[in-house]
Amino acid sequence: MDDLETRELRYFVAVAEELHFGRAADRLGIAQPPLSRAIRRLERRLGVRLLDRDRRGVALTDAGGVLLREARAALDAVAAAARRTRRAGDPKRPLVLVTKAGASHELLRRLLDALAGEPGAAPVEVLLCEVGEQARLLRDGHADAALMHRPFDDLAGFDTEDILAEGQVALLPAAHPLASRSRLTMADVRDVPDLPIARWPRLDGSYPDGPGPEVRTQSQLAQLVALGRALLVIPASSRAWQWPDHVAVPVVDAPEVTTVVAWPPGSRSQEVAALVRTAAGLRAAFAREAHHPAAGGDGPGGLRILGPMTSAPERTDGRA
Amino acid sequence: MDDLETRELRYFVAVAEELHFGRAADRLGIAQPPLSRAIRRLERRLGVRLLDRDRRGVALTDAGGVLLREARAALDAVAAAARRTRRAGDPKRPLVLVTKAGASHELLRRLLDALAGEPGAAPVEVLLCEVGEQARLLRDGHADAALMHRPFDDLAGFDTEDILAEGQVALLPAAHPLASRSRLTMADVRDVPDLPIARWPRLDGSYPDGPGPEVRTQSQLAQLVALGRALLVIPASSRAWQWPDHVAVPVVDAPEVTTVVAWPPGSRSQEVAALVRTAAGLRAAFAREAHHPAAGGDGPGGLRILGPMTSAPERTDGRA
DNA sequence: CTGTCCGATACCCGGCGGGTATCACAGCGT
DNA sequence: ACGCTGTGATACCCGCCGGGTATCGGACAG
Known part of the structure; x- marks a missing residue:
């Protein structure tokens, strides 16, 4: 009615x-x-x-x-x-790109450089948010596009394009016994008595069981790691937010993480399309300089460059 | 504000x-x-x-x-x-599945049979709509799930699961010269002087150029075909809406059409999940009875059974 | 039994959504 | 030139509904 x-x-x-x-x-x-x-x-x-x-x-x-x-x-x-209407009426509207603070740092830097280099490109404003906030900010119009990470983020309802896939590393205090290993497995890092893995909320907001501390924000996590109170398994490229006396050790069987650029479906915006195109172009740039002969053939912890496939929102569970 | x-x-x-x-x-x-x-x-x-x-x-x-x-x-x-709230409050809520009238007839029949056979399954109500209407009906809550066809339909903003891929056939009056051929190409059927291809509206509502009549509804199309005034290139499974004196000839280089089941992202509904699972199960059933040894190896116009891949909303242009 | 907590009810008021009448103005026909 | 017509804007009135205060009714706690 x-x-x-x-x-x-x-x-x-x-x-x-x-x-x-x-x-x-x-x-x-x-x-x-x-x-x-x-x-x-x-x-x-x-x-x-x-x-x-x-x-x-x-x-x-x-x-x-x-x-x-x-x-x-x-x-x-x-x-x-x-x-979106307000911003469409603003003649010098900047494009807002949202991403998790600390993630995909190098990609983000390169993307911004590339966009600044393009002649007629709109100015880009970067919005850094907490874990899992990108989807809402994209949905409610605070942002025009997002860098998100599969399988961690909820990509349902967006159009996406894969940019690069990478393995994960464990972040350990340099003095820790495991820090001298050249590679680890999930079995190695799960249930380390003195370094429990921090627990992130799932998509529905609840926390998985386990011994580690409950964590909701990046800053909480940063402090825990700096204190040597928590072990972290993160995408290799997130080494960017580095602590001086921690080392990153590849975890060979951790799930691969794919960085994707996501945007609201049906966005006919010229600017968003240009950003996506530029991001897709970086895929090739990363491939050129990563002088691994065969794509996907490098060891865990390194970057795997994706081919020009089109992909692929899918439903995921939270990072458990 | x-x-x-x-x-x-x-x-x-x-x-x-x-x-x-x-x-x-x-x-x-x-x-x-x-x-x-x-x-x-x-x-x-x-x-x-x-x-x-x-x-x-x-x-x-x-x-x-x-x-x-x-x-x-x-x-x-x-x-x-x-x-959706009203229907959630209805204890005997039927699940509404929307699909284009006339498309994927056999799949739909099998799907309904399979769902009726399941013990605790909710009753399913089928909603038949015109071309391109599924997305709106799914978005605005009239339907819980849809059968859609890539690359014809706009899948942006939905979660989807591929069910089967198939070639397309040209529908010709039995008396027409081309009707005796065992296979055709797009070049053969494009620009047939007496049988122009009907033009469908694109996603934005505009019509592509060409000699054929503009068509918006299935019934318009059915009449044109029955009159022998238009040539039709459609998915092989749509032979279900058959005219007695027309024949279907495979068009070898027409784009492959994939039937997918789509549902609103974030739908945590038990019933929708069951429907999707059943539909995915049909993929295997189709594979079993199509006694082609290698999947994907059969000729154009036949069905190609998909592996258990997860896929893949993507932006598409209209059927041009 | 009584205090307290919380949602429901009763009742009043002001603002806003909607109606009618009219205006201002641009084409356009004669 | 002059009205006619069609259009959106303005002026003004009214009734309804959203929001306020005061109060009730029922369920624990002690």
């Missing part, structure tokens, strides 16, 4: 996240009664119970869970519409 | 599509002055001119074009939120 207003969706998301009408109303800057009324009307309009208000607390129903996910996506889309 | 309301987006889309305030207001069921006011406020809020109202007519600015595209996507997302 009549469709929902964004205000109602915002209200519902607030309640669904807080599971508490009072706090949600507070967060929204309105009083509690209008909020209750709005949610009630929303339920009546949809003909579905969204919340179980049982004594002492509010819980999401199945339908409520669906609406929470869908409403977030819809609100992102609305916000994206506003942001 | 303050974000847009869906009503404002609906209003803008109506005006942008009609390029006429009066007609747009009529379509929206409101009077013209409030509509003018709403658009004006929208422009003021965004700080961007969306429409050039020069005397005698309205035109979209660049920013207006961006907003039109983004607003459609956002409205689809909002509509999808409402529909």
Whole structure:
């Protein structure tokens, strides 16, 4: 029938996240009664119970869970519409490229250099974010394109182009016994008693089990590593954010990580297309200077240059 | 700042599509002055001119074009939120699978049989639509999954799984000189004087140049073919919608068509996952009964069974 | 039993969305 | 030249709905 207003969706998301009408109303800057009324009307309009208000607390129903996910996506889309329109009206709009802080440092540097070198290219602004934030920033219009990493990031819903694949390395204090090894396996680094692997949140926000500390931000992680309290397995190119007294040792059987450039589907923007083309061009540049004779034939920890294949959003689980 | 309301987006889309305030207001069921006011406020809020109202007519600015595209996507997302929530609250919700009428007939039949045979599977409802409609129906929540065809359909923004690849055939009146050939090439069928190839709209809605009639719906096409007024190059499996006195001749160099099952990214639904799994299982079933020893080795016009690869939304141009 | 916590209800008010009437202006026909 | 017509903008009014305050009702805790 009549469709929902964004205000109602915002209200519902607030309640669904807080599971508490009072706090949600507070967060929204309105009083509690209008909020209750709005949610009630929303339920009546949809003909579905969204919340179980049982004594002492509010819980999401199945339908409520669906609406929470869908409403977030819809609100992102609305916000994206506003942001992209504003920026389209700005004559000297810079292109915003978002990437995880510290990842793909060398690629990013080369990409920016290449773009600066192109004659008619739009200026590019780099937005550094925390792990897993790229998808939202791309979806809600804060960014025009992103560097993301398969299989870590959620690429669902974007168009992507693979740029380069690489192995992973373990980052160890130089004094650690394992630091002298020339290669390691996952079995070697899992369950090292004094150096547990830090645990990242999965895509749904929960943490996997394990002995390591729970980590959500890059800075938390940096400090843990600097303190010698955590072991890290990261893509080889992330050696860029280097600690002086740590060494990187290739982990031969760690999953390969592919850096991809991603952009919102259906983006007909000339500027985004140019950026993607330039990034794809770097694939060849990396291939030239990596003087390994056969692509894909170099050892783990090195870069594997991808052929000109087109690829490939796919669903992934979090980095477990 | 303050974000847009869906009503404002609906209003803008109506005006942008009609390029006429009066007609747009009529379509929206409101009077013209409030509509003018709403658009004006929208422009003021965004700080961007969306429409050039020069005397005698309205035109979209660049920013207006961006907003039109983004607003459609956002409205689809909002509509999808409402529909999916309603259906999630329905205890006996059927799964809606959308596909082009007439395409992949045999696959569809087998898929439905397989799903009916599964013990705990949800009932499936099939929604048949016109060419190019699947993406919208999937995006706005009318459907839970779709059978689509690469490279014809726009797969951007969906998760997909390839099911089978096949060649294309030319559909000819039995009496036609070319009908006796056992194989044809695109050069043979292009520019046949008495049988021009029908022209489909591209993804952007425009038509390619050429001598053939412009066609938008399956029924238009069916009539043209039945009248012997148009030549058709279609996937081999679409022979299902057969005309009694037409024959299908393989076109060896026509692009291969891949039937994929697509679903909205991030769909955590158990039922959709089961459908995709069943569809992927059919890939193996097709492989078994097609007693060609080597996959991919059979002649053009036949089916090529895909290996268990994971793939691959990619941007495509329309069927030109 | 009573205090407290929390969502629901009752009721009021102001602003905004929507309506009608009208204006301003550009083509255009005669 | 002059109205006619078609278009979007302006002026102004009204009713509804979003938001506020006050209060209720039920469920624990003690």
